[in-house]
Amino acid sequence: MVGTAADVSRWIRAFQAEIAEHRDRLTELDAAIGDADHGTNMDRGMRAVVAKLDGDVGYAVAGGAANSAAGEDIGSLLKTVGMTLVSTVGGASGPLYGTLFLRMATAASGRSELDAEGWAAAWAAAVAGVQARGKAEPGDKTMVDALLPACAAFAAVAGRGGSAAQGWHAAAVAARAGVKATVPMVARKGRASYLGERSAGHQDPGATSSYLLIECGAEVLGAAVARAGHGTAANQ
Amino acid sequence: MKKLINAPEDVVREELEGIALAHSDLVRVSLDPYMVVRVDAPVQGKVGLVSGGGSGHEPMHGGFVGVGMLDAACPGEIFTSPTPDQILAATKAVDGGAGVLHIVKNYTGDILNFEMGAELAREEGIEVEAVVIDDDVAVKDSLYTAGRRGVGATVLAEKLCGAAAEKGQALKEVADICRHADDFGRSMGMALTSCVTPSAGRATFELGDDEMEIGIGIHGEPGRERMKLAPAHEIVEILAGALVEDLPFRSGDDVLAFVNGLGGTPLIELYIVYRELHQFLAARGITITRNLIGSYITSLEMAGCSITLLKMDYDLTRLWDDPVKTAGLRWGA
Numbered sequence: 001m002v003g004t005a006a007d008v009s010r011w012i013r014a015f016q017a018e019i020a021e022h023r024d025r026l027t028e029l030d031a032a033i034g035d036a037d038h039g040t041n042m043d044r045g046m047r048a049v050v051a052k053l054d055g056d057v058g059y060a061v062a063g064g065a066a067n068s069a070a071g072e073d074i075g076s077l078l079k080t081v082g083m084t085l086v087s088t089v090g091g092a093s094g095p096l097y098g099t100l101f102l103r104m105a106t107a108a109s110g111r112s113e114l115d116a117e118g119w120a121a122a123w124a125a126a127v128a129g130v131q132a133r134g135k136a137e138p139g140d141k142t143m144v145d146a147l148l149p150a151c152a153a154f155a156a157v158a159g160r161g162g163s164a165a166q167g168w169h170a171a172a173v174a175a176r177a178g179v180k181a182t183v184p185m186v187a188r189k190g191r192a193s194y195l196g197e198r199s200a201g202h203q204d205p206g207a208t209s210s211y212l213l214i215e216c217g218a219e220v221l222g223a224a225v226a227r228a229g230h231g232t233a234a235n236q
Numbered sequence: 237m238k239k240l241i242n243a244p245e246d247v248v249r250e251e252l253e254g255i256a257l258a259h260s261d262l263v264r265v266s267l268d269p270y271m272v273v274r275v276d277a278p279v280q281g282k283v284g285l286v287s288g289g290g291s292g293h294e295p296m297h298g299g300f301v302g303v304g305m306l307d308a309a310c311p312g313e314i315f316t317s318p319t320p321d322q323i324l325a326a327t328k329a330v331d332g333g334a335g336v337l338h339i340v341k342n343y344t345g346d347i348l349n350f351e352m353g354a355e356l357a358r359e360e361g362i363e364v365e366a367v368v369i370d371d372d373v374a375v376k377d378s379l380y381t382a383g384r385r386g387v388g389a390t391v392l393a394e395k396l397c398g399a400a401a402e403k404g405q406a407l408k409e410v411a412d413i414c415r416h417a418d419d420f421g422r423s424m425g426m427a428l429t430s431c432v433t434p435s436a437g438r439a440t441f442e443l444g445d446d447e448m449e450i451g452i453g454i455h456g457e458p459g460r461e462r463m464k465l466a467p468a469h470e471i472v473e474i475l476a477g478a479l480v481e482d483l484p485f486r487s488g489d490d491v492l493a494f495v496n497g498l499g500g501t502p503l504i505e506l507y508i509v510y511r512e513l514h515q516f517l518a519a520r521g522i523t524i525t526r527n528l529i530g531s532y533i534t535s536l537e538m539a540g541c542s543i544t545l546l547k548m549d550y551d552l553t554r555l556w557d558d559p560v561k562t563a564g565l566r567w568g569a
Binding site: 035036037040086087089090092094096098133134186189190191193195196198 | 269290312313315316317318319320321343344345348349351352375376380381382385433435436440453455456457458
């Protein structure tokens with residue numbers, strides 16, 4: 001078993017911890033070019049997500065085995081994440097991250113595990129959803145600038161028969177480069193766009209949180225899959 | 237920074253509890269999810285009007301719920317959009333079978349959340365139309381920004397649409413009036429001091445004692461220009477000049493003049509602004525036929541004002557004069 005619902009649950013929990021740790025940093029980035037609430041809003045939303053997962057049978061123990069039927073469906077887990085974010089984050093990030101997870105949920109619906117191709121397809125659906133919702137193009141200085149290169153990198157690894165772990169790591173590297181590339185960009189979407197040229201020189205907060213999401217996936221799912229690849233238990 | 241609150245995280249909930257206690261004759265308040273709903277909603281056969289946005293702009297929007305104005309308001313956290321589940325719940329609560337109009341200010345978060353809320357409501361079989369208000373001339377409207385922000389014209393649109401819905405006009409007609417108010421309304425604001433969000437506890441932006449920000453947004457977004465503080469008549473010339481040039485308003489036009497305080501400016505100063513505005517417009521052959529003066533769309537404790545001009549005609553004037561009975565706006569009822 002590789003990339004199971006229990007692994008996905010651990011990824012989401014790791015993302016929550018990462019958001020909590022970087023909350024003030026995200027808010028500072030947002031204060032420079034936006035409205036200084038990205039860290040606070042994402043932190044509130046991810047705490048609600050983890051509380052929701054704790055309340056659902058099968059996801060109760062971080063990293064624990066998924067015993068119930070509901071616990072094995074990655075799609076239903078991701079749907080819970082998406083719906084909770086939509087109802088708790090607010091701002092632009094709520095609908096955008098909500099849409100990301102809801103589209104990923106649809107792509108993973110009924111699946112108890114995802115391989116490299118499965119993840120690549122899920123990411124493609126997720127990023128297409130974010131673009132359709134927010135209507136941002138690459139270069140607009142948004143989360144798309146981290147997500148789109150990550151998605152392409154994952155697809156490239158899957159396309160040449162690489163493992164999911166390799167896909168996640170390639171995605172994280174691409175997302176990191178994508179975030180750095182937002183620094184000189186002039187914002188064309190969201191509140192930062194009102195600053196015009198003055199938005200250049202600042203790293204985009206949405207792209208930064210998107211990078212954290214993928215980086216957590218590389219650490220948790222990349223490792224889980226890598227361990228399975230070496231013949232050790234992935235689903236501990 | 238001093239604030240009259242208990243705890244930053246309780247501000248919105250406690251404000252809503254206060255509204256519920258104060259205005260139970262006008263509204264019902266829900267705390268989960270947050271909404272302020274007209275006490276007799278849904279009114280059968282009447283178009284329902286829903287608006288919403290981040291808190292911190294009071295009395296907008298919760299103070300405009302009642303007879304002749306909104307049927308429901310969805311308050312978000314301070315300066316943070318409401319969420320789709322709130323918007324869905326409010327839409328369901330006010331649907332009297334004639335459809336529901338969403339009045340949305342042009343901010344990315346508001347747009348995205350109202351879009352998702354409308355999609356969810358349509359899936360439940362409710363007819364929903366949305367009109368986006370973007371009247372702030374301070375923002376260059378181009379492909380390279382999120383577009384003009386929704387400010388003062390929102391208050392006027394909510395009043396006019398509320399009157400039309402009360403008269404029994406259909407969803408499409410009420411939506412057309414909303415679009416008309418947006419098309420013929422223009423606003424611009426200026427700040428003397430910054431606002432302070434309760435969670436941040438410090439000024440959103442720095443402004444020197446001898447400076448002002450022209451074209452400020454209602455969340456403290458930067459404006460067109462930072463200038464040395466000037467007398468009221470020069471400030472009005474800058475703001476009104478930009479509005480008149482933008483539409484443009486011409487000699488012979490009748491207008492509704494809305495002088496709005498941003499939260500920290502006393503009425504005595506707003507009347508001085510109105511005096512200057514009256515003289516500025518009169519000199520250009522523009523007649524103020526209706527006015528609204530006071531703090532209706534605020535930015536917490538920000539000192540400063542905004543001016544909104546709406547070109548008036550016979551039908552709009554009738555709608556404006558119709559009775560309204562809300563916590564924030566009340567006449568004829």
